Amino acid sequence: MELEKREPTIKDIAQKTGVSIATVSRVIHGLTGYSDKTRELVMKAAEELGYRPNAIARGLVSRRTQTIGVLFPQVSGSYSAELLHGIEEAANERGFSIIVCNTAREGERTMKYLRVLREKQVDGIVFASQFVLAAYEQELAAMRVPVMLVNTLPERSDLSYIKVDDREASREATEHLVRLGHREIAMIAGTPDDPVAGQPRVDGYRDALEAGGIAYREALVACGGFCLDGGRRAMERLLADAPSLTAVFAASDEMAAGALAAALERGLRVPDDLSIVGYDDLIFARMVHPPLTTIRQPLSEMGRLATERLIARIKGEPYSDGSIIVAHTLVKRDSAGEPPSGPNLNIND
Known part of the structure; x- marks a missing residue:
């Protein structure tokens, strides 16, 4: 009878690489004291041999589980996927796994998942795209693990974050429409009272209008909830209430896509009759027509930068402390152009 194949061990990796058993163990358990070249050699051999470290045993040695908790609210699938791609790639490269928690719209399940992650003894937390309330901060402090925020802000603590300047980015998007000659510019905003990506983007829109000598009008701001259907409904309302508008800035690409669909259904040509500018540059922003x-x-x-910093903190490695404002870019495609020469007369009643 054929014997069952033996599972490879750390000793097998040491024999294959010529590296000491002690050093192989340090690499496998995520400890320090070896070069990047040695780490690459050991990890490559482990993969070739099919070595699978026991997470419980590894945790007993290193006092770490090599896992990171990632919390997302219910936001755009494309948005979350792009952010998560960077998080997962960076974690995998450093030998960490991730546990992803969807905290639902408005973070309804946030406290539940923070407690789950505490029970799982994760080594660190990436908290993404949801305002960090004081109650969350208390729970995070009780976990005593490093935390990095991505595209969000804390209510009262000095937790480090990585995000763009939403107000400045929205100002630049709206200024682009002003420079093209538009004066009747509406906005499809996100979630009301959202201090992270909601209000700052409205403030940037308002800043650009005022700088261009255009009066801000509350009636030209409609909320779309950062979703496709919300953007469609907001666009329908704006077209009904302000038929003379010639441009729209939407605070997310999903809402911009919904606005584009609503405009086309009403017989409007984009950008000949109506210009639309979005926010995020998700992959489908290049695929809709017009782009x-x-x-x-x-x-x-x-996502990658946040995870690299988090793992450096977990491992006690040197890293640059403090928060980071990353650069945004205005990407010019075909959905925005000069305003029509006369009033917008192409709306089908």
């Missing part, structure tokens, strides 16, 4: 002019957030890079 969206939008503000690019380097989401994957932001």
Whole structure:
């Protein structure tokens, strides 16, 4: 009878690489005291041999579980996927796994998942795209693990964050429409009372209007909840209430896509009759017709940077402390152009 194949061990990796058993163990358990070249050699051999470290045993040695908790609210699937790609790539490269928690719209399940992650003894937390309330900060402090925020802010603590300047980015998006000659510019905003990506983007829109000598009008701001259907409904309302508008700035690409669909259904040509600018530069911004002019957030890079910093803190390695404002980019495509020469007369009643 054929014997069952033996599972490879740390000793097998040491024999294959010529590295000492002690050093192989340090690499496998995420400890320090070896070169990057040695780490690459050991990890490559481990993969070739099919070595699978026991997470419980590894945790007993290093007092770490090599896992990171990632908390997302219910936001755009494309948005989350791009941010998560950077997080996962950086974690995998350093031998960490991730546990992803969807905290639902408005963070309804945040406290539940923070407690779950505490029970799982994760080594660190990436908290993404949801305002960090004081109650969350208390729970995070009780966990006594490093925390990095991505595209969000804490209510009262000095937790480090990585994000773009939403107010400045929205100002630049709206200024682009002003420079093209538009005066009747509406906005599809996100979630009301959102201090992270909601209000700052409205403030940037308002700043650009005032700088261009255009009066801000509350009636030209409609909320779309950062989703496709919300953007469609907001656009329908704006077209009904302000038929003379010639441009729209949407605070997310999903809402911009919804606005584009609503405009086309009403018989409007984009950008000949109506210009639309989005925010995020998700992959479908290049795939809709016409392709969206939008503000690019380097989401994957932001996720990677947050995770690299988090793991450095977990391992006690040197890292640059403090928060980071990353650069945004205005990406000009085909959905924004000069305003029509006369009033917008192409809306089908």
